[in-house]
Structures are given as structure tokens and as C-alpha cells.
Amino acid sequence: MLIRSKPFGEIEIDDRQRLYFPLGVLGFEGLKDYALMDATQAPFYWLQSLDVQEIAFILIEPRVFRPDYEIAVPDSDLEEIGIESSEQMLVFAIVTVPDDHRQMTANLQGPVLINRARRLGRQSISTDPKWLVRHLILDELAKIRG
Amino acid sequence: MLVLARRINERIIIGDGIYVSVVDIKGDQVKLGIEAPPQVKVYRQEIFDAIQEENRKAAQSHGELPSLNGFIDEGSRGSSKEDR
Numbered sequence: 001m002l003i004r005s006k007p008f009g010e011i012e013i014d015d016r017q018r019l020y021f022p023l024g025v026l027g028f029e030g031l032k033d034y035a036l037m038d039a040t041q042a043p044f045y046w047l048q049s050l051d052v053q054e055i056a057f058i059l060i061e062p063r064v065f066r067p068d069y070e071i072a073v074p075d076s077d078l079e080e081i082g083i084e085s086s087e088q089m090l091v092f093a094i095v096t097v098p099d100d101h102r103q104m105t106a107n108l109q110g111p112v113l114i115n116r117a118r119r120l121g122r123q124s125i126s127t128d129p130k131w132l133v134r135h136l137i138l139d140e141l142a143k144i145r146g
Numbered sequence: 147m148l149v150l151a152r153r154i155n156e157r158i159i160i161g162d163g164i165y166v167s168v169v170d171i172k173g174d175q176v177k178l179g180i181e182a183p184p185q186v187k188v189y190r191q192e193i194f195d196a197i198q199e200e201n202r203k204a205a206q207s208h209g210e211l212p213s214l215n216g217f218i219d220e221g222s223r224g225s226s227k228e229d230r
Binding site: 006007025026027028039040041042043044054055056057058064074075076077094095096097098099101102104107109110123125133134137138141142145 | 184185187189193194196197198199200201202203204205207208209211212213214217218
């Protein structure tokens with residue numbers, strides 16, 4: 001289908017890229033239909049609202065910059081989108097990119113979970129206080145490299 | 147809003163199986179004990195607010211993405227795109 005996206009303008013997507021968020025995303029509860037797209041720069045992705053072109057979130061997989069990342073969310077959050085095992089699940093963090101790119105942060109306190117087969121998603125709230133709303137991605141990467 | 151006065155160690159019951167008790171009061175801080183079935187999620191309001199606020203900021207992010215080349219070792223990548 002042809003969609004209007006924030007990063008690419010009009011673009012054709014495959015139906016398999018479509019995701020449904022029954023509860024929306026926190027602060028955007030009314031927007032439930034999204035498309036998951038590769039960004040031009042790996043390892044980022046776009047979560048594009050199909051209802052509002054201007055609303056698109058940048059995603060990254062947490063383990064790219066925090067290899068020790070372990071998801072900690074209530075089991076009921078997983079059940080709500082039909083996830084029974086971790087193989088069924090994709091986990092992303094929403095990225096905030098300010099004017100100074102070097103200060104970009106990822107939100108590990110509110111991870112985005114996706115049931116890849118059923119293409120259902122939700123944002124959860126971490127039950128582990130170690131994961132924060134703002135992790136500086138470049139600082140975390142620098143720590144990995146030592 | 148229903149307002150109830152409670153003393154230390156007094157409880158209220160909400161619906162089926164949710165108990166809130168006053169554990170301690172010190173100055174302007176109240177410690178609450180909450181017992182609830184596992185499917186009932188309990189969060190501090192400010193965590194909810196912080197995530198909402200961060201989502202709003204994230205939605206206004208630059209469309210131009212920075213490159214992480216030079217920051218990422220291939221081995222440290224998460225699952226690759228190919229397995230989507």
C-alpha cells in the first residue's frame with residue numbers, strides 16, 4: 001500500500017510492515033496503526049503512524065548499545081499482544097534526536113514490544129528501575145568499546 | 147473523587163483483591179502498601195508522565211538520522227535486519 005511518511009514522503013510499503021497498537025503509544029493513545037520501516041541509517045528504524053504523517057518514531061534495538069539489556073515488563077503486557085516466547089517478540093527503544101545529534105537518547109523505561117507474527121505492538125513500562133527514559137546512546141556505545 | 151481519611155495500618159479495599167494500606171507517615175511523605183493481583187499494574191504517575199513527555203519529544207526528532215558508523219562493532223549489533 002502507498003502511505004505518506006514523515007521521513008520519505010509517499011512510499012510503498014508491504015502489508016507485512018503494518019503493525020497494530022491496540023492501546024497506541026503513551027501520549028498518542030488515539031494512533032493505533034503504524035508501519036515499521038528501515039531507516040536510511042542502520043541500525044535505526046522508523047515507526048510511522050498511518051493516521052498522521054507527521055508522527056513517526058525512530059527506533060533502535062536496545063542491545064545495539066546495551067548488550068546487557070534484559071526486558072523487564074509485566075507478563076500481562078506480553079499476553080495482551082499474544083507473546084508466549086521471546087522468539088515471537090521484537091523489542092525496540094524509542095529514540096529522541098535533539099538538534100545536537102550527539103545527545104540522542106533512547107528510552108529503555110518504555111520499551112516497544114512487537115509480536116512479529118501477529119504484527120501487534122504495545123509500549124510497556126519497565127519494572128526494572130535500572131532502565132531509564134533517557135540513555136545517551138553514544139555514551140553507552142563508548143562504554144562498550146571501553 | 148472519593149476522599150477517605152486513614153491512619154497508619156488502616157487499609158482500603160478496591161474492587162476484588164486490591165488492598166491499599168498506609169504503612170508509614172513521615173512529614174509530607176506517605177508510604178503506601180499495595181497488594182493487587184498480578185494482572186493489575188501499579189505505577190508511579192510521574193513515570194507514566196515522563197514516558198509520555200519523552201514520546202512527544204521523540205516524535206519531534208530530527209528526520210535526519212546520525213550515523214553510528216565508527217561507534218558500532220559489527221559483533222555488538224543486535225539481531226540483524228535479515229531476520230525480520
